[in-house]
Amino acid sequence: MSTPRPGDGPFEPDGVDWQPVSPRLATARLATTAIVLGVPLLAAAVTAVLTGATWVWAFPAAIAVLGLWIAVLVPRQVRAIGYAERADDLLIRKGIVFRSMVVVPYGRMQYVDVQAGPLGRAFGIAQVQLHTASPGTDAAIDGLPPQEAARLRDQLASRGEARLAGL
Numbered sequence: 001m002s003t004p005r006p007g008d009g010p011f012e013p014d015g016v017d018w019q020p021v022s023p024r025l026a027t028a029r030l031a032t033t034a035i036v037l038g039v040p041l042l043a044a045a046v047t048a049v050l051t052g053a054t055w056v057w058a059f060p061a062a063i064a065v066l067g068l069w070i071a072v073l074v075p076r077q078v079r080a081i082g083y084a085e086r087a088d089d090l091l092i093r094k095g096i097v098f099r100s101m102v103v104v105p106y107g108r109m110q111y112v113d114v115q116a117g118p119l120g121r122a123f124g125i126a127q128v129q130l131h132t133a134s135p136g137t138d139a140a141i142d143g144l145p146p147q148e149a150a151r152l153r154d155q156l157a158s159r160g161e162a163r164l165a166g167l
Helices: 024-051 054-080 118-123 146-165
Strands: 082-085 089-094 100-105 109-115 126-132 140-144
Touching: 024 054, 024 118, 024 140, 054 089, 082 146, 109 146, 126 146, 140 146
Parallel strands: none
Antiparallel strands: 082 089, 089 100, 109 126, 126 140
C-alpha cells in the first residue's frame, strides 16, 4: 500500500499538517486483544491437550493466527489516525482500507468531552469526543496523551464558543 501524499484525493487535503495519536494506543489495543483472545486460546489449548485428538489443535491455532493478524494490523491502524486543527474546522482521519475523514466546523460543536477508562489511564492515553447537533457525527480522537487531550478540549471549546458568538 502506498504512503498517502498531499493532495492524494479527499483524504489528504493540501496544506494540512496531520497530528498523530500516541503509539501507546496500539499497545492498549493489543493488550485488550491479548485479554480477549487469551482466555479462549487457553481453553482451546487445554481442551486439545485433554482430548489428545490432533484435529482439536485447529482451534487454538486459529485463535493464535487471529491474534497474530491483529498484532500486525493494529499498529498500522493507529498510525493511520490523525487530526488537524484548521482555521474554521477540525479534521479527523482514520482507516487503512476503509478510510474516513470527518470535518467538524468549530461553530457546530456543542461541547467537547475528554474520557479515559481504566485501561486508557494505565497506558497514559485519553479520548476527545466532540458533540455536535448531528447525532450521526463520529468525531472522536482516541489515543491522545492526557495533556494534549486537555489542551485540545480547551482549544476546541474556545473556538466553538467564538464561532457561536459570531452567529
